[in-house]
Amino acid sequence: MRLGAVADDVTGACDLAGRVAEAGLPASVLLTASADAADAAVFPGDGSGCAVVALKVRTAPVAEAVDASTAAARLLLSAGATQLYQKYCSTFDSTPSGNIGPIADALLDVAGATASVGTPATPGAGRTQYQGVLFVDGVPLAESPMRDHPLTPMRDSNLVRLLAPQTRAPVGLVRWEDVQRGSATVAAAIADGHTLVDALTEQDLDLIAAAVRERAADAPILAGGGAGVATALARAEMRESGVAGGAAGLPSVPVTGRLILAGSASAATRAQLAAFRGERHVLDPRELDRDADAALARLRDALAAHDDRRSPLLIHASPEVAAAQEALGAARAAALLEGALAELAAVAVHEFGYSHLLIAGGETSGAVTARLGIARLRIGAQAAPGVPWAVAASAAPGGEERTIAVLLKSGNFGGPALFDDAWEVAP
Numbered sequence: 496m497r498l499g500a501v502a503d504d505v506t507g508a509c510d511l512a513g514r515v516a517e518a519g520l521p522a523s524v525l526l527t528a529s530a531d532a533a534d535a536a537v538f539p540g541d542g543s544g545c546a547v548v549a550l551k552v553r554t555a556p557v558a559e560a561v562d563a564s565t566a567a568a569r570l571l572l573s574a575g576a577t578q579l580y581q582k583y584c585s586t587f588d589s590t591p592s593g594n595i596g597p598i599a600d601a602l603l604d605v606a607g608a609t610a611s612v613g614t615p616a617t618p619g620a621g622r623t624q625y626q627g628v629l630f631v632d633g634v635p636l637a638e639s640p641m642r643d644h645p646l647t648p649m650r651d652s653n654l655v656r657l658l659a660p661q662t663r664a665p666v667g668l669v670r671w672e673d674v675q676r677g678s679a680t681v682a683a684a685i686a687d688g689h690t691l692v693d694a695l696t697e698q699d700l701d702l703i704a705a706a707v708r709e710r711a712a713d714a715p716i717l718a719g720g721g722a723g724v725a726t727a728l729a730r731a732e733m734r735e736s737g738v739a740g741g742a743a744g745l746p747s748v749p750v751t752g753r754l755i756l757a758g759s760a761s762a763a764t765r766a767q768l769a770a771f772r773g774e775r776h777v778l779d780p781r782e783l784d785r786d787a788d789a790a791l792a793r794l795r796d797a798l799a800a801h802d803d804r805r806s807p808l809l810i811h812a813s814p815e816v817a818a819a820q821e822a823l824g825a826a827r828a829a830a831l832l833e834g835a836l837a838e839l840a841a842v843a844v845h846e847f848g849y850s851h852l853l854i855a856g857g858e859t860s861g862a863v864t865a866r867l868g869i870a871r872l873r874i875g876a877q878a879a880p881g882v883p884w885a886v887a888a889s890a891a892p893g894g895e896e897r898t899i900a901v902l903l904k905s906g907n908f909g910g911p912a913l914f915d916d917a918w919e920v921a922p
Contacts, residue, residue, distance in 0.1 A: 496520075496732045497538050498545040499576025500725060501567045501602065503560070503583050503594065504857040505864055506905040508549035511582050511722040512874040513883025514619075515545045518729035524549050524872040524885065526864050528567040537574035539873075543732055545725070546571060551861040552598070553588055554646050560594040561601045568605040578711060578718060578728065579606045585615045585622040585721030586636060586907065587629055587654060588647040589661065596661025599689055599719065603664070606715045609687045612707060613720030615654070616694035619880045620908065622721060623695045627668045628652045640762045645816070645825050654691050664688035671695060678705035685710055700727035722881060745875035745886045745922035748900040752804040752849030755914055756836045757811035758859030759906030765814070767855070770911040773806055779813035780828040783835055794839055798847050807853070809914065810839060833859055837866035844899055845891045851921055853902045853914065860903040869901070878902060878917035879909040886922055 498520065502508035505526070512522035521539040524547045538544040548567035552560035568579055581595075581602050589595045599611050616624040621632040631639035635652035642649060651657055659666045665688035673680050674693055681692060681702055692703050704727035710716045718724055755771075757764055768775075776797050782790045794810055801808045812832055813819060819828045836854075840863045843849035854860045868890030877883045882904050888896045900922045904913070 496543050496728065497575050497577045498580060498725060498728060499568070499571030499574070499578065500545065500547040500580040500582045501564050501571070501598070502547050502549050503553040503598070504551060505549040505860040506857040506903050507582050507584055508547040509872065509874070509883055509885065509903045510881035510905060510908070511725050512545060512547045512872070513877045513881055514722045514726040515729040516874045516883065517877055518726055519733040520545050520729040522547065522874045524874060525870070526872070527870055528563065528570045537571065543736065545729065546574065546576070547582065551858070552594060553584065553857070554590070555594065557593045557597050561597050564598045565601050565605050568602050572605070578707070580725055581611070581613070581717060581719035582722065582725065583615065583720065585617045585620055585723075586631055586639070586641045586649065587615050587657060588641070588644065588649070589657065590647060591660055593661050596658055599717065600662055600664060602717050606717050608715040608717050610685050610690065610710070611717035611719055612685045612690045612692060612703070612710070613718055613724050614692045614694050614703065615721040616700065617721040617723035617881070618694070618696055618700070620721070622723070624654065624691070624693045625671055625695060626693065627655045627691060629654055645760070645820060658689060658691065662689060666691065669693065671699070674699050674702055678702045678709060681706035682709040685716070694723065697727070700724055701730065704728045704731050745873060745884065748850050748886060748898060748922050750805055750850055752801075752843065752847065753807040753851045753918060754798070754840070754843050754849045755807050755809040755811070755853045755855070756840060756859060756863065757809065757855035758832050758836050759856030760812065760816045761906030763909055764855045764906045766911040767909060767914045768811055771809055771914040773809060774801065775809040775811065777813050778810055778832065778835060779815065780819045780831045781822055783831040784823055787831070787835065791835060791838060795842055798839070798843050798849070804849070807914065807918065810836070829858060833862035837862040841866050844889050844897060851900045851918070853904065853917055855904045856906045864903070872901065875922055876920045878920050879913055881905065881908050882913070882917070884921050
C-alpha cells in the first residue's frame with residue numbers, strides 16, 4: 496500500500512506520519528505540492544510507504560483550501576498512491592462553511608470515488624466518537640477547551656450536524672454497536688457521500704481499516720479523519736507483509752543548539768510552559784505592533800547569549816492572549832506572532848547554528864517551516880504519541896543548506912514534561 500494523505504496543517508501531517516511510521520510503514524511529510532516536488536521520489540522506500548502533503552488550509556478561504564488540497568491529491572496519485580486519505584484535526588476544527596466538507600467533496604472527485612469513510616477518533620490522543628458525538632479526553636467536544644478556540648470555536652459535539660452544512664453530499668453514521676458486528680457490516684453501511692464511524696478503541700479503528708480495504712478492492716474510496724484510521728491501515732499493511740513495527744532510525748544531527756518556539760495557547764501547551772524550568776523569554780504581539788525591530792533585537796540577543804546549547808532555550812507567546820486579541824484583533828495578533836517566531840527560527844539556525852527546534856502550534860509550525868525553506872521531513876521516533884522528531888534540510892537565503900532536527904507539535908498534544916523530555920529521543 497502506498498498511503499497518500501492530504502493534511503490541512505503541518506502538525507497534523509506530522510501526527511499522522513509519526514503514528515504510521517511507528518506502526519512500521521516508512522513515512523515522510525512534503526511541505527509543498529509544487530511541480531518540483533513531483534520530480535522527486537514522493538513515497539519513501541521502494542515498496543509500501545506513506546507520503547503526507549502538509550498544507551496550511553484549516554482556516555483558509557474555502558476556494559483556496561480546495562484548490563491546494565486537490566493539487567496535493569493529484570500529486571500523490573500521480574506518484575502512485577493506492578489509497579488517498581484526508582487528514583483533518585482530531586477535534587474536527589472547522590467553521591460552518593468548512594473546510595472539512597468542501598475538501599472531502601473535492602477529493603472524492605479527484606479520487607474518482609463516490610464514498611468517503613472515516614472518523615476523527617484517535618484513542619491514543621484521547622479522541623473518541625460515540626453515537627456521532629466527538630469526545631476529547633472523555634468530555635464532549637463542545638464542553639472541551641475547543642469550545643473557545645480563537646479561530647474555530649466548536650460549539651456542537653455532534654459530527655453529523657457539524658459536517659452536513661459543509662458538504663453537497665449526504666452524511667451518514669455507522670454507530671458503535673454496528674462496528675462491533677465486524678468489518679463486513681461497516682463496509683456494507685458505507686453509502687455514497689460521507690460516512691462517519693464511531694470508534695472507542697484501536698480495535699474499532701482496525702475494523703474500520705479492514706472495511707476500507709474491503710471496499711477499496713472493488714472501487715476507489717476516500718478514507719479520512721484523524722491519524723487513527725491511517726495508523727490502522729498501516730498496521731493492516733504490516734500484518735499482511737509480516738514486517739514488525741517501529742519507526743526507522745534517522746541520521747544523527749550533532750547538537751549545536753536547542754530551541755523551543757511556542758505560539759500555541761492550548762491547554763496542553765500551557766501546561767508544558769508551566770512545567771518548563773529552563774531559560775525562557777516572552778513575546779507579546781502588542782510589543783511587536785509597537786516596535787517589531789526592537790522586540791526581535793531583544794530576542795536575537797537572547798539567542799546569541801545562550802551559552803549552554805544542550806539546554807533548550809524557550810521563546811513563547813505571552814499568556815495574555817485575550818488582551819492581545821482584543822487590542823489588535825485575532826488575525827493580526829496571530830500574524831505578528833507567527834511571523835516573528837518564524838524569523839527567530841531562521842536567525843537561530845542560519846546565524847547562530849542551532850540544530851534542534853521544537854515548535855508548538857500548528858500555525859506556528861507552518862510559518863517556521865516555510866521561513867526555513869523546508870520542503871520535506873523524514874519522520875523518525877515519537878517523543879509523545881503523535882509528536883515525532885524529523886530531520887530536514889533548511890535552505891539559507893544564499894542557497895546553502897543545513898541539516899536540522901525538528902519536532903512540530905500540535906498545541907493540544909504531549910504531556911506537561913514534553914519540553915524537557917523530548918530531547919531524549921531526538922536524532
